[in-house]
Amino acid sequence: MVGSRRMKAQTFAERRAKSFNRSWSDPTPVKQDSLPDSKDSGDLQSAAQDEGGCNDTGWEEEKEMERLACESDDFIPPKVMLISSKVPKAEYVPTIIRRNDPSVIPILYDHEHATFDDILEEIEKRLTSYRRGCKIWRMLIFCQGGPGHLYLLKNKVATFAKVEKEEDMSQFWKRLSRFMSKVNPEPNLIHVMGCYVLGNPNGEKLFQKLKNLMRPYSVTFESPLELSAQGKEMIEMYFDFRLYRLWKTRQHSKLLDYEDLL
Numbered sequence: 587m588v589g590s591r592r593m594k595a596q597t598f599a600e601r602r603a604k605s606f607n608r609s610w611s612d613p614t615p616v617k618q619d620s621l622p623d624s625k626d627s628g629d630l631q632s633a634a635q636d637e638g639g640c641n642d643t644g645w646e647e648e649k650e651m652e653r654l655a656c657e658s659d660d661f662i663p664p665k666v667m668l669i670s671s672k673v674p675k676a677e678y679v680p681t682i683i684r685r686n687d688p689s690v691i692p693i694l695y696d697h698e699h700a701t702f703d704d705i706l707e708e709i710e711k712r713l714t715s716y717r718r719g720c721k722i723w724r725m726l727i728f729c730q731g732g733p734g735h736l737y738l739l740k741n742k743v744a745t746f747a748k749v750e751k752e753e754d755m756s757q758f759w760k761r762l763s764r765f766m767s768k769v770n771p772e773p774n775l776i777h778v779m780g781c782y783v784l785g786n787p788n789g790e791k792l793f794q795k796l797k798n799l800m801r802p803y804s805v806t807f808e809s810p811l812e813l814s815a816q817g818k819e820m821i822e823m824y825f826d827f828r829l830y831r832l833w834k835t836r837q838h839s840k841l842l843d844y845e846d847l848l
Contacts, residue, residue, distance in 0.1 A: 587671060588693060588708045589700025645802075649768040655719030656769060662689040663723035663767065664716050666709060667824055670729035672697035672737065673780050674837050679728065682829035690824055691716060697729075698740050702758040709765055721767040725776045726824050733785025734792060736778065746791040749799070756799055763800035770804075777820050778809040 656663070669679045669692060680692040691712050695705055713720055730737040736744040742755060749755050766774040783789040793807040810816035821830055 587677075588695035589704040590671075590696040645768070651719050652721050652767065653769050655717055661717065661720075662687075663770070664713060664720055665690050665724040665726070665824060666712070666722050666765075667692045667726045667728060668705065668709075669694045670697045670738070670780070671695065672730045673728055675833065676728075678833055682825055682833050684822075684824060685826050688716075697737075700739060702739070702742075702754060702761075706758070706761055706765075709762075713765065721769075722765050723767050723770045723774055724823065725766075725774070726779055726820075727776065728779045729781065731778075731781035731783060733782060734788030736781065736783060736792075744792065744796075746788050746795055749792065749795050759796050759799040763803040763805065766800065766803040766805055768803070773804040773806040776805060776807050777823075778807065779812075779820065781809075782811060783809045 655661075667679075667683070667690065669676050671677070671694065673679070676694060680694060683690045683692055693705070693708050693712060695708070709722075713722070727736070727738075731743075734745060738744055738755075742752075744755060749759070783792065789809070793809075796807060797805055808816070808820070810820055812818075812821065818827070821827055
């Protein structure tokens, strides 16, 4: 499990300082004037494209390297799964992925001790192992959260406001974008599962903020309800549907081990 050996000692001063921090669940509403309007969003996108250099030599060279890595007939674009250990019975998730589909790359990480660096390093290592030079076309983030927020790591809850003001969190999404495909003719897709982020308007604002952070890479976010047709399609993209439903029925059960059902 990624990050499981990382143990961090906290000083009394650090614990005391943390206790005074405002909780992510603080009900204080976000002031509307702090949210960028459509014009500001356009300016952000243009600035990101200028900074990323969509048309510069470096971008085109990287795109060509990716194209060469993916040009063989047997190449299947990778689908990376980030699985938080905070998800109940998360340790079984890598066993219920699509059968005979090597493009599904499950990465189980320790919610308590892993860092953003740990996750990014593991993604890079696993992509290189799959096919050197290839990038992500589809991605699943399987974690806890709720309307308007993602609980990525311990004490790291992604909300619209926090992503904007916490440097390490915004840098994570910017660095993650470097692993997204440049040759995919469609926007690269990131699914969010395990929570319904779009349960309130702040969820859409969060996704839009993440898309802006990941520019100039073309990325779209989706978080469908699992019981919907779109949710079923999402599940079947990464999982053996029968095994997933089996796992889901026992996810919160303490009466019967998952192995007994296989």
